[in-house]
Amino acid sequence: xxxxxxxxxxxxxxxxxxxxxxxxxxxxxxxxxxxxxxxxxxxxxxxxxxxxxxxxxxxxxxxxxxxxxxxxxxxxxxxxxxxxxxxxxxxxxxxxxxxxxxxxxxxxxxxxxxxxxxxxxxxxxxxxxxxxxxxxxxxxxxxxxxxxxxxxxxxxxxxxxxxxxxxxxxxxxxxxxxxxxxxxxxxxxxxxxxxxxxxxxxxxxxxxxxxxxxxxxxxxxxxxxxxx
Amino acid sequence: xxxxxxxxxxxxxxxxxxxxxxxxxxxxxxxxxxxxxxxxxxxxxxxxxxxxxxxxxxxxxxxxxxxxxxxxxxxxxxxxxxxxxxxxxxxxxxxxxxxxxxxxxxxxxxxxxxxxxxxxxxxxxxxxxxxxxxxxxxxxxxxxxxxxxxxxxxxxxxxxxxxxxxxxxxxxxxxxxxxxxxxxxxxxxxxxxxxxxxxxxxxxxxxxxxxxxxxxxxxxxxxxxxxx
Numbered sequence: 001x002x003x004x005x006x007x008x009x010x011x012x013x014x015x016x017x018x019x020x021x022x023x024x025x026x027x028x029x030x031x032x033x034x035x036x037x038x039x040x041x042x043x044x045x046x047x048x049x050x051x052x053x054x055x056x057x058x059x060x061x062x063x064x065x066x067x068x069x070x071x072x073x074x075x076x077x078x079x080x081x082x083x084x085x086x087x088x089x090x091x092x093x094x095x096x097x098x099x100x101x102x103x104x105x106x107x108x109x110x111x112x113x114x115x116x117x118x119x120x121x122x123x124x125x126x127x128x129x130x131x132x133x134x135x136x137x138x139x140x141x142x143x144x145x146x147x148x149x150x151x152x153x154x155x156x157x158x159x160x161x162x163x164x165x166x167x168x169x170x171x172x173x174x175x176x177x178x179x180x181x182x183x184x185x186x187x188x189x190x191x192x193x194x195x196x197x198x199x200x201x202x203x204x205x206x207x208x209x210x211x212x213x214x215x216x217x218x219x220x221x222x223x224x225x226x227x228x
Numbered sequence: 229x230x231x232x233x234x235x236x237x238x239x240x241x242x243x244x245x246x247x248x249x250x251x252x253x254x255x256x257x258x259x260x261x262x263x264x265x266x267x268x269x270x271x272x273x274x275x276x277x278x279x280x281x282x283x284x285x286x287x288x289x290x291x292x293x294x295x296x297x298x299x300x301x302x303x304x305x306x307x308x309x310x311x312x313x314x315x316x317x318x319x320x321x322x323x324x325x326x327x328x329x330x331x332x333x334x335x336x337x338x339x340x341x342x343x344x345x346x347x348x349x350x351x352x353x354x355x356x357x358x359x360x361x362x363x364x365x366x367x368x369x370x371x372x373x374x375x376x377x378x379x380x381x382x383x384x385x386x387x388x389x390x391x392x393x394x395x396x397x398x399x400x401x402x403x404x405x406x407x408x409x410x411x412x413x414x415x416x417x418x419x420x421x422x423x424x425x426x427x428x429x430x431x432x433x434x435x436x437x438x439x440x441x442x443x444x445x446x447x448x449x450x451x452x453x454x455x456x
């Protein structure tokens with residue numbers, strides 16, 4: 001059996017690696033995650049669509065998008081079912097690939113079922129925050145400085161510690177707590193570039209902290225960095 | 229003028245993005261950094277070599293590999309000279325690309341001269357630590373946890389704070405202070421996977437902390453993560 005997990009990058013089909021494209025082209029079965037049972041709407045699939053010649057190779061795996069901590073039983077059941085499905089296919093000796101947004105090691109859907117398999121290869125993808133840095137020209141790390149990646153779903157004390165410790169901070173899931181992010185940027189005298197739906201419909205790129213007032217779209221990320 | 233800075237990824241020519249390959253193929257001038265004046269030995273060039281048809285397009289820029297803090301004047305002079313050289317070429321209306329290892333936003337040589345230019349596009353590359361995570365199967369981030377990237381050249385107090393705060397830590401430039409890294413892993417009851425020259429000659433991948441005794445090669449990186 002062979003299972004290859006492929007990071008398809010942040011959205012632009014040209015941001016897949018050459019290796020990823022080749023692996024998709026020669027796959028027998030292409031697994032993609034969907035948020036709703038029975039759905040065929042997959043962002044990872046859309047990104048890779050132009051590299052898939054035969055759509056009958058595509059199989060959809062349902063990963064419920066609900067709070068993991070509060071719904072552990074539902075998750076465990078769904079994950080086990082997905083893992084069993086993947087195992088059954090790989091047992092047939094087929095060349096199976098699983099497509100995941102960004103990179104498979106950075107907040108990936110696949111990490112929830114990776115423990116069920118012994119033999120996986122991973123092909124890296126461009127994480128969304130690397131794309132965001134390149135699109136805005138704001139470096140993530142210079143010289144020998146540290147940087148970190150935080151989620152605004154994290155507890156506020158932990159978020160504050162990250163601001164204390166690091167010069168540069170990638171902030172994911174800003175929509176969970178934009179007001180707190182604004183407070184931290186002000187308190188620690190930083191500046192930020194914030195981006196929503198980068199490279200796709202409804203793209204916003206801004207350095208105005210006013211953007212952090214009110215409700216924000218889900219795919220909103222930022223890079224916080226020192227003022228000059 | 230148009231200047232495009234391209235991240236060529238961690239080493240495998242197939243880990244360039246499709247976009248990076250296309251940009252290299254249509255470039256009029258290809259700039260690559262070298263560590264010694266007059267040298268033509270460039271890792272970024274080696275990685276991209278198979279995509280360059282006409283080697284007469286390649287121009288070498290010397291970036292001295294010495295301590296920046298202690299040699300600021302030498303650096304400023306070298307950086308200014310490189311920036312002037314790049315500016316002169318882009319002024320001719322040519323399509324110029326600059327190749328950089330990994331990604332141009334993560335500890336990149338180019339960030340030292342980016343301030344000299346008004347109009348730069350960046351094409352993202354796979355950072356070495358993302359490659360390391362994929363090669364070893366150790367995730368950088370799961371769920372909503374944070375992670376950070378530190379350098380062992382950093383001061384020990386700051387390194388310790390990073391261990392206190394984050395579950396998962398990418399450790400760069402381990403060769404600068406392997407003994408301290410071992411102490412921190414022990415003290416905070418973590419485990420680690422450590423890799424040297426990943427994907428090339430002299431590759432080492434190990435989870436043995438004994439590897440942290442004695443002198444280590446320059447390209448040694450690790451991922452520290454919680455014990456089960």
